[in-house]
Amino acid sequence: MSVTLLNLKTIRILTLAGLASLFVGCSSNGGSSDSDDTISVDNEALQKEKILKDAKKVMLSLPSPIETAMLIKRAGAKYNEELLNPTTNAANYTTNKSMSIAMGIYGADLSYASIFDQTQTVMKYMATSKKIADALGLLSSIDQNIIKRMESNVNDRDSIIRIISETFMNSNSSLKEDNRPALAALILTGGWIEGLYIATQVTKSSKDKELIDRIVDQRLSFNDMTKLLEQNSDNPDCAQLLASLGPVKSAFDAIKVQTSAIVPVTDKDSKITTLKATSKVTISEEQFKKLKEEALKLRTAIIK
Amino acid sequence: MKRIWSIILLVSALAITSTTTSYAQCKNFAKGVCKPQLEPYIHDGIYNATELSEGESAELFKTFYSGQEYRIAICGDASLPPIEFQILDADRNVLFSNKEANFAKVWDFKLEASQQLIVSIQVQTVDDKASDQVARGCVSVLIGFLNTDK
Numbered sequence: 384m385s386v387t388l389l390n391l392k393t394i395r396i397l398t399l400a401g402l403a404s405l406f407v408g409c410s411s412n413g414g415s416s417d418s419d420d421t422i423s424v425d426n427e428a429l430q431k432e433k434i435l436k437d438a439k440k441v442m443l444s445l446p447s448p449i450e451t452a453m454l455i456k457r458a459g460a461k462y463n464e465e466l467l468n469p470t471t472n473a474a475n476y477t478t479n480k481s482m483s484i485a486m487g488i489y490g491a492d493l494s495y496a497s498i499f500d501q502t503q504t505v506m507k508y509m510a511t512s513k514k515i516a517d518a519l520g521l522l523s524s525i526d527q528n529i530i531k532r533m534e535s536n537v538n539d540r541d542s543i544i545r546i547i548s549e550t551f552m553n554s555n556s557s558l559k560e561d562n563r564p565a566l567a568a569l570i571l572t573g574g575w576i577e578g579l580y581i582a583t584q585v586t587k588s589s590k591d592k593e594l595i596d597r598i599v600d601q602r603l604s605f606n607d608m609t610k611l612l613e614q615n616s617d618n619p620d621c622a623q624l625l626a627s628l629g630p631v632k633s634a635f636d637a638i639k640v641q642t643s644a645i646v647p648v649t650d651k652d653s654k655i656t657t658l659k660a661t662s663k664v665t666i667s668e669e670q671f672k673k674l675k676e677e678a679l680k681l682r683t684a685i686i687k
Numbered sequence: 688m689k690r691i692w693s694i695i696l697l698v699s700a701l702a703i704t705s706t707t708t709s710y711a712q713c714k715n716f717a718k719g720v721c722k723p724q725l726e727p728y729i730h731d732g733i734y735n736a737t738e739l740s741e742g743e744s745a746e747l748f749k750t751f752y753s754g755q756e757y758r759i760a761i762c763g764d765a766s767l768p769p770i771e772f773q774i775l776d777a778d779r780n781v782l783f784s785n786k787e788a789n790f791a792k793v794w795d796f797k798l799e800a801s802q803q804l805i806v807s808i809q810v811q812t813v814d815d816k817a818s819d820q821v822a823r824g825c826v827s828v829l830i831g832f833l834n835t836d837k
Contacts, residue, residue: 440746644780
């Protein structure tokens with residue numbers, strides 16, 4: 384009797400898991416609709432019509448920490464090791480939320496150090512990222528093979544950047560594969576916040592035009608980031624992080640940006656298209672200080 | 688009653704397997720097939736892939752920065768018809784369509800001012816095919832940039 388009851392219980396649990404799996408699989412990528420799966424295959428015209436009417440799948444792609452680090456270096460930023468989140472803090476991160484955000488933060492620090500050829504720091508931060516990735520169950524994201532490849536290419540910046548990019552791809556694809564998009568969103572948000580923090584800290588004043596332009600550009604990806612967290616707001620950690628972004632949003636909203644229409648021009652030989660447009664940023668010293676202060680507060684809160 | 692539960696169990700088990708397998712297939716497809724299309728550009732490390740059926744569409748929103756050179760690579764599973772992609776600005780004006788470039792899989796560009804762009808993807812439909820089944824497969828959108836700071 385007890386065996387029968389156990390089997391029925393097991394069957395019910397597995398059934399619920401299967402139905403949940405179906406639901407999660409169909410609702411990934413934010414607001415997509417795959418209800419066409421139930422349509423009879425013998426009515427092709429109707430099926431095609433139904434598919435075409437379906438809501439579009441929406442993907443939001445945040446800037447990678449490598450890209451942000453490269454942009455701020457090109458804008459004239461200097462390297463300052465003191466800005467990095469110390470690797471000794473890693474022991475403090477024990478929850479999924481804190482570990483995911485920290486993985487994003489250390490990924491951004493790692494990218495910043497790699498762009499400035501700080502090889503020892505890169506190795507140290509990669510080892511810390513590996514520990515956190517392992518703790519999050521992302522065992523294959525940063526494996527021993529990756530560490531060895533980094534050691535053998537330590538003086539080749541291009542190779543190091545490609546290896547770091549590979550680890551980012553491994554972790555966010557594994558999280559999506561494992562139906563853990565909320566953790567992927569937390570990692571990306573952690574990396575974005577660290578990028579803004581570093582950029583605002585290395586900028587001395589609002590007169591530093593190149594860096595200021597790159598910082599103000601982040602308002603665009605800030606919107607993508609909030610949408611990404613909104614997509615995952617059924618997760619309390621994402622909802623909490625989303626709620627903490629208000630002051631940074633207000634600081635960005637206070638800055639005036641005028642952008643002209645885009646005119647695409649393609650070079651016949653190289654086939655590269657230039658999207659011609661102008662952009663004018665108007666920011667006061669006070670507005671920059673406010674943004675810098677809010678970025679610092681936000682970052683201080685998440686590295687605790 | 689037992690028979691009903693057994694059927695539901697079988698369907699559920701198949702659902703779990705197919706969901707996990709499809710995600711893994713997309714991951715491997717993006718890494719193995721799409722990422723090499725980015726060369727010599729460096730992949731930004733962000734994984735964007737989804738399963739689409741013929742006729743179905745998707746959009747990717749991303750901020751691109753001035754002064755940076757980019758390549759967008761869009762790859763579809765071999766079982767899918769050609770994939771049309773358009774690059775739109777924030778007001779949805781079309782800046783590029785690969786339909787006018789023989790369904791090219793990559794587009795190289797740079798910007799004079801940072802912009803949020805929309806990559807709009809549509810899997811084409813095939814009207815004169817023998818089978819009545821709708822093709823479905825992975826579509827991956829990967830972005831690369833050049834390391835011009837050397």
